[in-house]
Amino acid sequence: MHANCEQYDPASIEPFWQDFWERNGTFRASDPDERPRFYGLDMFPYPSGAGLHIGHPEGYTATDIVCRFKKARGFNVLHPMGWDAFGLPAEQYAIKTGTHPAQTTKANIENFRKQIKQIGFAIDWTREINTTDPDYYRWTQWIFLQLYRLGLVYVDEKPVWWCPELRSVLANEEVIQGRSEVGNHPVERRNLRQVVLKITDYADRLIEGLNDLDWPESTKRQQQAWIGRSEGAEVKFTIDTKAKPEVTVFTTRPDTLFGATYLVLAPEHPLVDSITDPSRMADVEAYREKARAKSDLDRTDLAKEKTGIFTGAHAINPVNQARIPVWIADYVLASYGTGAIMAVPAHDERDYEFAKEFQLPIQRVIEPGQSKGNGHTPELPFGGDGSLVHSGDFSGLSTAEARKKITDHLSQQDAGKASVNYRLRDWIFSRQRYWGEPMPMLWVNQEAWEKASANRETPVGRALPQGPVTSRIDDEVRYALPIPPEQLPLTLPEVETFQPAGTGESPLATIPEWLNVWFNTETGETLSQSEERPAGDEWVAARRETNTMPQWAGSCWYHLRYMDPDNKEALVDPEKEKYWQSPDLYIGGSEHAVLHLLYARFWHKVLHDVGAVSSDEPYRKLFHQGIILGDDGEKMSKSRGNVINPDVVIDAYGADSLRLFEMFLGPLEDMKPWNPSGIEGVHRFLKKVWRAFIGQDGKTSPKIITGGEEAKDLQKALHQTIHKVTEDIEGLRLNTAISQMMIFINQVTKAEAVQRSTAMAFLQLLAPFAPHMSEEIWARLGGEPGIANAPWPEADLSLLTSDSVKYVVQVNGKVRGELNTAKDTGKDEVLAAAKEIEKVASFLEGKTIRKEIFVPGKIVNFVAN
């Protein structure tokens, strides 16, 4: 059985085998299973309206090659695909056209699925998932409830990025240089009620966990930098006013404490009002107003001169009782550390700049260590290490010692303590949008909350955290209650309009009959307030949370759902989870180096903590494919008109050529341009393979023979190829694996005859790369259909070593000849023979050999003059 064509015709061959694989369930993963598992995962796509991009098949093909290879090597392979389908584009399209996002999403998914299937991936389609499917997102909501129960959810008024154009709040990470990442619209600061996840509680574990991961080093470093752990001390300064309030600052350099010549508070610091001298109040207020009006872009622009204003207050330095002025300045961030700093202009560039600007004193307290040799101390500011001066009893200590001693001293005086800060902020988890997972939470008054929390044995009681989660809503303190797991999924209601409310609330806030409900504080049942209040004390009035989750939510845990996509009882069956553990290989773009990969690690660790998963990290081995540029070397974009559509390539050359070419373009991790004529090359190669094994009549080529021994050189070439391709797939060097197969097929083309077994073995090597053609030729040569099921050939390394070796002979490092000799020829004999070579002799003539270099089996070099 095979496709019906005499010549190589991808259009008839490819659908034939895709259909064959589907009907036979060739790529179904099975669990439980005795075989070792291999789980290959791609970052699942957002199914956009534009359809598949040429970049998608790059990573997918690489994963596919590895998965097919692992299958041939006897692994039980899980290679799934799904859709990250919540998100802004469908919602914005809905706002424009009124089309329900679910409808757009469904159509886009169908298109994506069709396109991806055309490429012939070894995907287990029975495990397809979709983040917008209530059967999927009920578990996303379930995870949210775990976070809530663990006390990792809180609600806070936060100054957040508000994008007027998108009418939505954006996370810090979604704002780039003062503009929205999506759509590049201007953004501004607004105070809005936000649901926040305490990812900072996991900061240390997220750093430590990186150690054991087989990830690109640069990605680990990026995560580390993003988390930005810094160790230092908090120091308390007493403000010299009647009330004697204290200001706590954070510093990584407690050793420079004697050099603190002023304090700076962020303009938003809560103590500013109380410490500011009445005479300065008007000026300070004006400055704060100006700072507030500044966009963050202005505030963080390093090139801008530093601004600030004196509060009139003074603070007392706890180590030397120095009385130093207290300023406010917007170069100090309210959101980091304590929102206040001690300024040490002699040893900090920013403080130095500020001190110069406002003529504040500068006191050197560190002398550089050894480098005194040249007689001059370096210019200020000096940020390096050294030894302390002008620092009282601590003078003379090294900076490292002083950091510890001064911190200890502060602790004893109750004037400070060692402290750790992170650049990482808590994760603003709410979006004021429609097309996202609704949060399974609602808001009640204190009395109702007390009622619910009194009994921890009910569905609602069991889902509660230790303490209350509260928020001010409409000027009243409200208490959060969970919609318990038993009541999930909480599905999205239908809405009239997809426009955000414009008040900073999602469109969900515009549906009163959904928004206002009667809530059963024991069972967690809800009933619209448009109905009559049911009888019983346990029914209370509640208002639903209207925020939805960000797009990251669904992608934080999808790797788990593939293991058990239809489970109604649990997010994943524990037995299956233990078997599959987590992806053995995860391929996706480096643009997700921080956000998706950090959030997913956070959630995975939380799930580990609640016992839902056995592993501690979600992705043990990670690989980033590089992006494919247009043939002009520029990033592909509609406006540049350099976009290549995979469909067009498949129509012209077939999926096998597309797959092969994407892999042949260059190293998988590199950024590389698309070369339109390069595809001809790999297509030509495939045609050559066809002609090498298939005759004019479409049957086995007369060159193929059965019985007898393969010619030595061809046999050697085959085993070289098996060896190289095997190693290259393991190392994801797919471009060089293809080169090797080209070399082999060139040799086959020149050969008079080829053993059938040689052809079959080669087809096996080619199968992960060009699976359709390989299946087809395999079947035509009489192989049992399903080359995908055949075991991988083993390289016989003994065939690769030969009895003779070739020496390169150099004179003064320049190649002057070659020498073929038996492998075990001794040094003296080789050197003597090398000198006999005519050209070598001519270059040695009239010279004295000063040195003879002999590298066994490799090279001879005569140094002569």
Add this chain to the structure above:
RNA sequence: GCCCGGAUGGCGGAAUCGGUAGACGCUGCAGACUUAAAAUCUGCUUUCCGUAAGGAAGUGGGGGUUCAAGUCCCCCUCCGGGCACCA
């Protein structure tokens, strides 16, 4: 500014335990087959000198280590990515 990664023919790229630089592919040129074209096949294709044999130079630039450097060390230029007043 700081932290990463990179730079090799006309082009994409091979070769890094230091040991023949340019595998493989594209392009180009010449030839074969053909009435012709397509397809296919063969040869050549880093630069310079030379009819050739051969020689010299050569992996972004400069210096160094070594018998030997694309590969190791120092300095610099350019390109890509990340961070960006985080105290």
